[in-house]
Amino acid sequence: MLNFIRKPFGYEPILTKEDLKKSTKKKVEKASDWKGVLSRIWKLVDEQRFLLIIVLLLVVVSSALSLLGPYMIGIIIDKYITQSVFVGLAKMIGLLVIVYVFLSISLYMQSYWMIGIAQQTIYRLRTGLFEHLQKLPVSFFDKRQHGELMSRMTNDIENVSQTLNSSFIQVFSSVLTLVGTTVVMLLLSPLLTAVTLTIVPFMYFAMRWITKRTSKLFKEQQQAVGDLNGMIEETISGQRIVKAFSQESRMLEEFTVKSERLKRTGFWALTYSGFIPKVMNLLNNTSFALVAAVGGVLAYKGSVTIGEIVIFTEYARQFTRPLNDLANQFNTVLSAIAGAERVFSIMDEPAEVDAANENKDYQLKGNVTFEHVTFRYNKEDETPTIQDVSFHVEAGKIVALVGATGAGKTTIMQLLARFYEVNEGTILIDGIPMENLPRFTLRSQTAFVLQDPFLFEMTVKENIRYGKLNATDEQLIDAAKQANAHDFIMKLPDGYDTILSADGGEISQGQKQLLSIARALVADPAILLLDEATSSIDTVTELKIQEALEYLMEGRTSFVIAHRLNTVRKADLVFVMEQGKLIEAGSQKDLLEKQGTYYKMLTNSKI
């Protein structure tokens, strides 16, 4: 029997003494500048500050009314029931009903307005964060994990929202109720107050005993959920690999172990946390009994009235609730403030700003010049990724970038789109230094066609339109035709209106490329940045892609990271990159005659 209690359903208790020792050192996540965070939230509350002050006044009113109720009951007992004054009794009961009706209205209104204020504030915070994220430079995203940013956007904001929705009022009203109840109790009877307060230390130790265990267990449970979710996600997205390597049964075994862990942690976490209301109830009833017993003796001696005992028992009941609420809300509020601080820290990251606005409507011709450009991804890097690169490309020319992996080809393209700022030297477009061109002007006339194009979870049509939002349907279809994408699009279940999944899983790699070529065609860029696909695509699609690309490159300055000899042959210029340096540049013919690195790459079949 004892064993069953210790290990119900065979579940070993999962907390050892060592675990518990560790958990006592648990730190609550705290903001480093909570005053600053609160003042920024206050600013976000904006024009609803007046309403917030009304809500706070309503909290004061409802706390006062909830103190008044039991007090009136005491008076009803002492002055009217025990002395049989029926008219007065009826009046007092009527008054009591009015007090409770007002209390309900006040509670309802404060929560209604507070939810409105909270939602509006969170809306501003969420939109502000998203707007700022759009303005941050690519280097910001390089340094951070996407999961971490997603968590700022969702979990942290949700925490702040929860706190504003309910915890804020609860904490304020709990403090008021605690102070109010203690003061009124002390005025009525210091001795009975002392009796009521005897349960506080017991409550404190009981809560500590339970929360020490539950916080550790809930953390374990969260980890187990995360672990399990991670595995589910991995097995679903890597489902083909799982099947191809016949790993189904091993995956199932692994899953069962993780699922078992979740079952055990879930059991103990809920069991311990389920103790809280029961223990509270027990202590409450004990205090109730103590007040009744001591109060009874005092009443017998005539030093308190029956009404006062009733007031005390009611207050004793009211006393534990805010204490309990405060204990529960404390960590939630602290972690929400810490979450808000993390959100604000992202909003404080410097955004991309355009110094110049004079060339806003400038139409790019496509002449590109690099003058002694040096660039490091990180300032502290000893060797620059791009070292003293200089070249000039006339508008409309095709440049093939070749070189070993990591030589800096993609970096050149990223600098051309001004995803990063050069450290030394200048990049000029049509003779205009890049920093004198607004980013929008440059990027809206530059298009990227990547190896693994990114598609959005929208229709085929909207995915193509991404290149130019005001393009008409005819323009989209024309572009798709020129990109050799029209035929396969028409075979999709809803043609141009077929909704693609975020990773474009329902269409092939080659088809994705065709769509991204169509997208670039719609944008009609002056400069084209192209990363030729290395993955093998069937010959028919490959030919279609080649044809579409040739059409796309016509009349545009094109930089192509070339993986095929055919592409290099068609280029006007070949740039050979090695460890961040441009070591050879010229026409394919010139470079072959020179018999340098390019010639060696070709003879060693490196292209």
Ligand SMILES: Nc1ncnc2c1ncn2[C@@H]1O[C@H](COP(=O)(O)OP(=O)(O)OP(=O)(O)O)[C@@H](O)[C@H]1O
């Ligand atoms: N975001 C980044 N942050 C820091 N270093 C980077 C970043 N992107 C690339 N690098 C580094 O810069 C160097 C050049 O990379 P780049 O992608 O330009 O090479 P590449 O010639 O295009 O190579 P590949 O042919 O493999 O794509 C590499 O050493 C790479 O590790």
